[in-house]
Amino acid sequence: MNVLQHAPRRRPRYDGNEARSLVPSMIGFLCISTLSTVVAISVQDHAGADQTFQQQKQPPQSNDLLSDAPPLLQWDRSCGAWGTCAPVTEATDIGKKAVRIDAPADEWTDTTLRWRVEIGKEPDDCILVLSARLRLLGVMEKAKPAAQVRLALEADGGVSSARCEVHDDPPGEHPMDLRVSCGRRALLQGGSTSRASVVFGLAAVRSAASVALESLSLRCAANTEVATASTSPAPPPSIPPLLHFIFGLSPDFGGKPFGLVHHLVIKSALHFASPATARFYYAHEPSGKWWAQTLPLLSPRLVMAPPAVFGRPLRRFAHKADVIRLELLLQFGGVYLDLDVMLLAPITPLMQSHELVLAHEGIDGSIGLGNALMLTRPNSTFMRRWYGAYTNFSDHVWNGFSVRFPLKLALEMPTAVHVLDYGAFYWPPWNAWGVAQLYRSSRCLLRGATAVHLWETKVWRTLLSELTPEDLHAQTSCFANMARAVLSGSYDFETATLRPGELAEENVAVLHSTSLLTHLLGAPTPRGPVVNLAACENLSGNDCVAWAKAGECEKNPQFMQVSCRRACSLCND
Missing domain, CATH: 3.90.550.20 (Spore Coat Polysaccharide Biosynthesis Protein SpsA; Chain A)
Known part of the structure; x- marks a missing residue:
């Protein structure tokens, strides 16, 4: 047996100086070991580490082309063909500066603001998403203004139809969000530049309206992000409903x-x-x-x-x-x-x-x-x-x-x-014979007619002003027959329509009556003053004299011979 194996081991004895001398050595050893480990990891995953380092150094990629509404001076203003331009200012009373358009009540105004943006560097297959928040300024009336806001993207220098847009009523009591989505490739088709315009507009017809563009953003999104994207400009619309x-x-x-x-x-x-x-x-x-x-x-x-x-x-x-x-x-x-x-x-x-x-x-x-x-x-x-x-x-x-x-x-x-x-x-016509067809004959509508003019001014005071459903059920005139069809919801005008081959009634007695409306009412006592259509007078007042001097009796006989009989010298007295 080796005696050295059984020799007692002595505990090392360190005095203070020895301990202080060992600390730097231990720290150095640990640092070298750690550095070796880091170097080894770096060598083993050099590409991944470099990529991570680069991502940390560079700012994150963003697809936002516009993150807020541009200041007032960066917008270009234009007016509609006939509507005048409304004032455009900065709204400072909503907590931030915003562009506002103020349409006055006494004019027809059509104001458009455009801000140009470069979209040439975006991918061809991206969907441009334009979002805006609008706010109505001033007092909210019981009725809305006769106005319309629009938000659009349109190509600069492209074909005239290269536009994606949305129209809506102005916002009400609460702010309103609008969004337009448009495929970049479709928007720029046929264009000579890679620039587009952000469009914000307000049109108001004889109606006061003040609208602020509170926020605006434009970004390029992938197809999968926009479920309802309008990837191409809309075709010319039919007559709006x-x-x-x-x-x-x-x-x-x-x-x-x-x-x-x-x-x-x-x-x-x-x-x-x-x-x-x-x-x-x-x-x-x-x-x-x-x-x-x-x-x-x-x-x-x-x-x-x-x-x-x-x-x-x-x-x-x-x-x-x-x-x-x-x-x-x-x-x-x-x-x-x-x-x-x-x-x-x-x-x-x-x-x-x-x-x-x-x-x-x-x-x-x-x-x-x-x-x-x-x-x-x-x-x-x-x-x-x-x-x-x-x-x-x-x-x-x-x-x-x-x-x-x-x-x-x-x-x-x-x-x-x-x-x-x-x-x-416009059948029956507005003359005395036509009025008699409507309010005395039982049938007057032509088959295939789209509408009928009721000529209410001629019979308002004595027939229509106090008209009730009971009156309609008691009468058998052409007007009463069609009115009952609407009132009941049947919209069946057969009882008011002339039969095939049937001629309109002449109503000679009515035409030559001294009081057409008395006959139309079929009542012994009219409800109001009776207009004497057979009387020789100027129903259109003093204008008749000027019209007659201008030759209207010959140029427009159907109107003048009824409304301006005296001015046209048709009276026998």
Whole structure:
């Protein structure tokens, strides 16, 4: 046995100096060992370590092209073809600086702001997502303004259709978020540059509206991130599914407050037009039983009756209504109806097939093209020419710009408007014989007619002002038969429609009666003053004399021989 194996081991004895001398050696050993380990790891995973190091040093990649709304000075402002520009300022009362557009109530304004952005470095297959938050400034009215906000992406230097956009009503009490998604490749197709424009706009027709662009962002997203991306610009739209009604521009409603006949007209329009929205524009809100029943069906819009057009005064409310309906249709497109025009058939086929639809008033347009029912796309060429004619507006001839001018224009631009026969919208006619067909004969509608004009002004005081459902059930006139069909919801106008081969009644006795309306009512005592249509007087007042001097008795005989008999020297006294 080796004695050394059993020799006792002595415990090492360290004094203080020995301990201090060992500490540096131990630290050095540990450092060398640790460094060797780190070096070994680095050698074994050199590529991964370098990649991690580089990622830590570089800022994270971002696909945000725009993270906030640019300051006011970086936007380019432009105006619509006819609408003037509204003031554009900075909104400082919402906690941050934001661009705001303030549309005044007494003008038609169409204001567009553009900010250019470079998108050439983004992948071809990316989806550009533009998001905005809008806020309505000022007091929230009971009715919305007649306004529209738009957010869009459009190519610079590209084809005219290279645009992706969304339109909506201005925000209400709470902020509103809008988003547009558009494929980059589709947006830049045919473009000469790789730049696009962010577009923010506000259009308002005779209506006050103040909207702030609170925030704005633009980013490039993968296809998988945007489930409902609009990867290509939308094709030109058909006539928008919007209904437009104008009422209450004057405080007294022109002597014709909202009644049952207006309720029936709106109800029929909603049935046959299937609109996305039915907008009801007023300066003075109606009241009463039938308004309360109709209001839930409508989107009310507050407007101001236009005092002038192109600097030319509008003295009569009928002419104010003529102007504002053109402005609304130019800006928004859709279907305009007077509140005494009742739809009898679906109009969707017309809306999908044409840019603009009007109908003759009078046989072969002997009076003109009516403006009581119009279907049009926004900003149509024909409507622009028509509205532009108002730069020379004069009320010297009552229907000179509203009915007669569009007929003249249609002869010059036959491909810009689809003109229907007078029987489509305006049969029976508005003369005494036609009124008798509506309110005395039991059948008066033509088969295939799309609408009927009720000519309410001629019979308002004695027939329509206090009309009740009980009256409709007690009468057998053509009007009563069609009104009952709307009231009941059947929309079956067979009892009011002429049978095949049947001629309209002559109603000779009625035509030559000294009181047509007494016969129409079929009641011994009329409810109000009776208009004597056979009397020789100027129903249109003092204007008749000026019109007669201008030769209107010969140029427009159907109107003048009824409304201005004395001025046209048709009296025997």
